[in-house]
Amino acid sequence: MKRNKNLKTLIYHGSIWVLGLLMIYPILWTIASSLKPENEIFRNAASLIPSEIRWDNYLQGWEGFGNLSFATFFINSTFVTTMVVIGTLFSSTLVAFGFARVNFRFRMPLFVCMIITLMLPQQVTLIPQYILFHKLGWVNTYLPLIVPAFIGGIPFFIFLMIQFIRGIPRELDEAAYMDGCSMFGIFWRVVLPLTTPALATVAIFSFYWTWDDFMTPLVYLNDTKLYTVALGLQMFSDPASVSAWGPMFAMSVASIIPQLLVFLFFQKYLVEGITAGGVKG
Amino acid sequence: MPEQANVAKYNSNSDKLHKQWKVDLIGFAFISPWLIGFLGFIIGPMLASLYFSFTNYDLLTAPTWIGLDNYINMFTNDSRFWQAIKVTFIFVFGSVPLKLVFALFVAMLFNTKRRGVGLYRTLYYVPSILGGSVAIAVVWKQLFGGDGAINDILSLFGIPSISWVTSPDFALSTLILLVVWQFGSPMLIFLAGLKAIPAELYEAAAVDGASPFHQFIKITIPMLSPVIFFNLVMQTIQGFMAFTQSFLITEGGPMDRTLFYAVYLYEKAFAHFDMGYASALAWILLLICGIFTAFIFRTAKSWVYYESEGGK
Structure with missing residues (x-):
């Protein structure tokens, strides 16, 4: 009986490892290819072990193209992402508190509107927004990327915060109200400090989606000096301009390192965010 | 008074x-x-x-009213529109069920108290973290390229090289595979759903002699149905919106075989600056998404089980 159980455990772990290796093979392959000498990348392609480690792929890739190094793209992406995260935290907490805790008229119909926009395909508003930003003279600036975050551009985050704030006991609000606290005071001193885990989730998700975002910068940024990492990498990997594959793979790896680091350190909040949206929704 | x-x-x-x-x-x-x-x-x-959407508008000159012409053109005179619809439908109906089945399967594997599950969960989730990025799209193209790693592995089994990305027969499947690979989010949602099912239900069923398959059909699926519903709606909408994969890996080609609706819309708007036509395309997309969401919501009553209504 015991042996049988051990065998089962072995099969379980064994098959999960095999499947798991298959799952992350493409990522390992990218990392391996980024360290391989040029002539080895597509000869003996499947191998994950470089015959010698070539760190200069990274140095060469970092230099980028034209006069633009990847340092520029990373600075641009960091700036845009930081601003978007700040904007998202600002708008999602305020709006969520309003919906979750203030009994104003038209609250329900507006809440329903918000939920509907949760399912609105981005492409539907893309063109008129582009026309609007074009008229405002915002094309080829970061404003179209950043401003929407400050006005609740991604309702998913508002929804997530509402779910979380609903879980905070109302008695706390009432006690603070009795003590003469204003609504804003309740928001700022009572509710906001208790939402820290949800704030982390929101910050991490908005970091991910902004760092990854390809379509918005593609539409709004023309000047290569303004390119984010996603756009820079796309240009760098353009078949017409790729002269060396090693640096291309190296920069692919570099572009996902921030995401990997955040994932490793803040995994817990990510998992909570995904499941909170889905199960209790 | x-x-x-x-x-x-x-x-x-x-x-x-x-x-x-x-x-x-x-x-x-x-x-x-x-x-x-x-x-x-x-x-x-x-x-x-x-x-x-009722005008002819190129962004530089003022829009001119042309009534329903954009829509009429689209439906009667634009074979690429129909191609984009076809491709997008195949993509959505090919990738969403596969992704959800896979996500559920893996979630069930992980729904155990065995050691190491936390690590496994992380391992299986990594592709979803990175999969949407430009980096992975760029790499995917090379991985499935003519002399990429996939062909190298297949050649070990004596399978001849296939040019996955440039072949009209395989290009779309390559993109579907990329999306299915990122099953991490629905997997985590399923896993949380599975953990919420009371163990007593299974114990009682086992006492009554129900087979694991029976337990799956009679307990797991109904108890999980709200979560399945949520995943289905979200993944379907995401599927209709897919852009990056096709734009970067296959550029809509070969011969429009991977012309996603969003890519066609982008092309009309930002390559041809036909803003009127592109707006009409966007409204049709909204309509399609709306019909599908409404359909899923409608049928939900018959297969989604809510404990608060049915149980108590």
């Missing part, structure tokens, strides 16, 4: 009314960022886009 009581009632009502007015102001102040965005960046632009 004595008059005094009436007066008191009136007073408290007006007091209430006065207070409600204050509460409204506070409420709207809190939601104002979203409200501004909703009116200025969603409702306004959507109405504008509805108007543009």
